Amino acid sequence: MEVRLLLLEGRTDVSFFLPLIKEFYRFRESNAGCEILPFSKDKELSRPICLIKYKTLLVILHANGKDNLKKALKAVFRAVERFEDRPTIIGVARDVDTEENILNWAKSTLQAGGFEPEVKNGYLLVNGITIVPFGIGDVTFDAKDIEPKKELELLMTLLAKKESNLSRLENSISQLSKDLERKLTPKDVMHLLAIARNYKGDSMSGLYRNFIEKLIRENRGLIEEFLDESGLRTFLETIAR
Structure with a gap:
């Protein structure tokens, strides 16, 4: 089975992404898929939500808050070696805030964790795994009384x-x-x-x-x-x- 991971900041992000993935990409939740995952001792990560479609397992995790996201991303890569089927893709989504380049943020985070990510086609590669960073909130929004904070x-x-x-x-x-x-x-x-x-x-x-x-x-x-x-x-x- 192909394994993919999606790492998010917190619970509200999960509540936003989960219905989109289930409704538009026809994944269904499966507790059985979570039984094989090696995340139980990683305090930096939430309890996983497992989604299955055909032979693909998509695991959604969150970092219990924006401030923990760097530690959580490193924890994900520590856990990768314990997977029976190594993940092929790891998506990581965070608020843009004032960060101008989410790709560089992910790259520097992984480098600080001792990994050597390679930039290729707008993504990162680490030991054959594709890391897909995404900045949440990068839209044009104009309203007189609302600050367009990118989140x-x-x-x-x-x-x-x-x-x-x-x-x-x-x-x-x-x-x-x-x-x-x-x-x-x-x-x-x-x-x-x-x-x-x-x-x-x-x-x-x-x-x-x-x-x-x-x-x-x-x-x-x-x-x-x-x-x-x-x-x-x-x-x-x-x-x-």
């Missing part, structure tokens, strides 16, 4: 704008921006969206997943357009096709 929540805000949810929040966004005497971050906007949708969950992860799943059911064309605009389609095609 996952900016993609969610863009989706809300396309779906017209954002226009219904304009008064709330404007008033909160005035009260705070600053532009709102995309995370602020997501909290307003949660209130508007009467979301009662303990974390934002459920909101993100429900929002994505609802749009896939009701406006698949909008999601298709969004995948192209955000660069996500190219990334997902590489790790999940």
Whole structure:
């Protein structure tokens, strides 16, 4: 079986990517696939989510937060040697933030871990494994009261704008921006969206997943357009096709 890995920052990222991969690439969750994985003692990594399609196993992990992502990426490569079937592709996605080159970030992280990555065709190669870095939030977004911070929540805000949810929040966004005497971050906007949708969950992860799943059911064309605009389609095609 071909094994591929996807390393993300945190739980909200998993809630964003999981429905996209399952709905657009026809993977299904399988606990049986996780039984053979050598991650149990790696504290830097979350419990894996295993997805299967035909003879491909796609394992999704997160780093329990942005600050842990470098350690988590190194932990993944330490675990690679313990795999019965060595992964062929490792995707790693992180918020762009102020990082101008995600490929260089991944390369320097691996070098600091004692690996020697080779740059080839826009990806990295380490011992025959293809590493596919992706910067989340690299989109054009213009709104008077919203700071276009390049992160996952900016993609969610863009989706809300396309779906017209954002226009219904304009008064709330404007008033909160005035009260705070600053532009709102995309995370602020997501909290307003949660209130508007009467979301009662303990974390934002459920909101993100429900929002994505609802749009896939009701406006698949909008999601298709969004995948192209955000660069996500190219990334997902590489790790999940």
